Amino acid sequence: DAGVTQSPTHLIKTRGQQVTLRCSPISGHKSVSWYQQVLGQGPQFIFQYYEKEERGRGNFPDRFSARQFPNYSSELNVNALLLGDSALYLCASSWGVSGSGGEQYFGPGTRLTVT
Amino acid sequence: KNEVEQSPQNLTAQEGEFITINCSYSVGISALHWLQQHPGGGIVSLFMLSSGKKKHGRLIATINIQEKHSSLHITASHPRDSAVYICAVNSGGSNYKLTFGKGTLLTVNP
Numbered sequence: 001d002a003g004v005t006q007s008p009t010h011l012i013k014t015r016g017q018q019v020t021l022r023c024s025p026i027s028g029h030k031s032v033s034w035y036q037q038v039l040g041q042g043p044q045f046i047f048q049y050y051e052k053e054e055r056g057r058g059n060f061p062d063r064f065s066a067r068q069f070p071n072y073s074s075e076l077n078v079n080a081l082l083l084g085d086s087a088l089y090l091c092a093s094s095w096g097v098s099g100s101g102g103e104q105y106f107g108p109g110t111r112l113t114v115t
Numbered sequence: 116k117n118e119v120e121q122s123p124q125n126l127t128a129q130e131g132e133f134i135t136i137n138c139s140y141s142v143g144i145s146a147l148h149w150l151q152q153h154p155g156g157g158i159v160s161l162f163m164l165s166s167g168k169k170k171h172g173r174l175i176a177t178i179n180i181q182e183k184h185s186s187l188h189i190t191a192s193h194p195r196d197s198a199v200y201i202c203a204v205n206s207g208g209s210n211y212k213l214t215f216g217k218g219t220l221l222t223v224n225p
Contacts, residue, residue: 033213037156042119042201042215056212088156092213102146102205104213106158 002026004093004107012113013081021076021110025093031055032074033104034066035090043090049074050097078112086114118142121202121216128223134189136219138202141183148213149176149187150201158201161187192223 005024013019025032031050035043045058049068068074072093078085088111092104120139128134138147149161162169162176164185169176173192178185189196199218206212 035213035215042203042217043158043213045212045214048212058212090156090158092158103163104148104160106150106160109156109158111156 004091004105006089006091006107006110008110009108010111010113012115014115015081015083017081018077018079019081019112021078021089021091021112022073023076023091023093023107024073025091026105029093029095029105030072031094031097031102032068032072033092033094034074034076035092036060037088037090037109038084039087046076048097055097081114083114086112088112117216118214119202119204119216121200121219123219124217125220126222128192128221130193130223130225132192132223134192134196134221134223136187136200136202136221138185138187138216139183140185140202140204140214142204142206142214144180144183144204144206146205147178147185148203148205149185150203152199152201152218154198161200189221192221194223194225197221197223 033048034046037043047066048056052068063079066076088109090109091107164178173190175188201218202216203213
């Protein structure tokens with residue numbers, strides 16, 4: 001069975017542009033979470049979606065948005081890119097949101113570079 | 116002060132040594148995770164704990180809820196164990212927000 005997949009693997013954008021990152025969860029998982037990891041730091045929580053509803057949002061500006069589709073895949077959008085948005089963007093899926101259902105499985109990440 | 120603190124930040128060991136990485140947290144949690152991240156980015160979940168102890172191969176994770184502390188042990192360390200080990204906690208509730216420590220960079224020399 002396939003793990004969590006993310007696309008693209010790498011991406012280079014210029015300041016002011018918009019970017020869309022994609023995530024497909026493990027089959028049967030209904031929750032997707034997005035994290036940003038700046039070089040040398042631990043990941044920071046951006047969003048969690050469960051059953052197509054936003055369940056949590058981290059301390060990120062409104063330039064960051066996300067959605068979850070009926071097949072539980074998810075997109076993360078970032079508008080008006082800044083140099084500081086350069087990071088590894090990680091997606092994680094789980095079948096639930098708490099207890100044993102909350103064990104998270106991470107994708108390989110999308111490396112975004114903003115120039 | 117970060118909600119999740121790990122120590123040490125960097126650890127160098129010789130092959131075969133017993134390794135301990137520590138994690139302390141300041142909030143009430145419903146679960147604690149130990150994760151492994153290799154150069155290039157991919158994160159692998161090693162353990163999810165809410166109490167007690169778990170063992171998988173040469174890896175052992177323990178948690179003391181009262182003391183808000185967890186440890187990850189690696190027995191008979193090997194160069195392939197070299198990676199960043201990250202502690203993350205879930206404070207529960209209806210959203211599954213993980214709060215991460217900054218990670219411990221482990222280097223095991225042959």
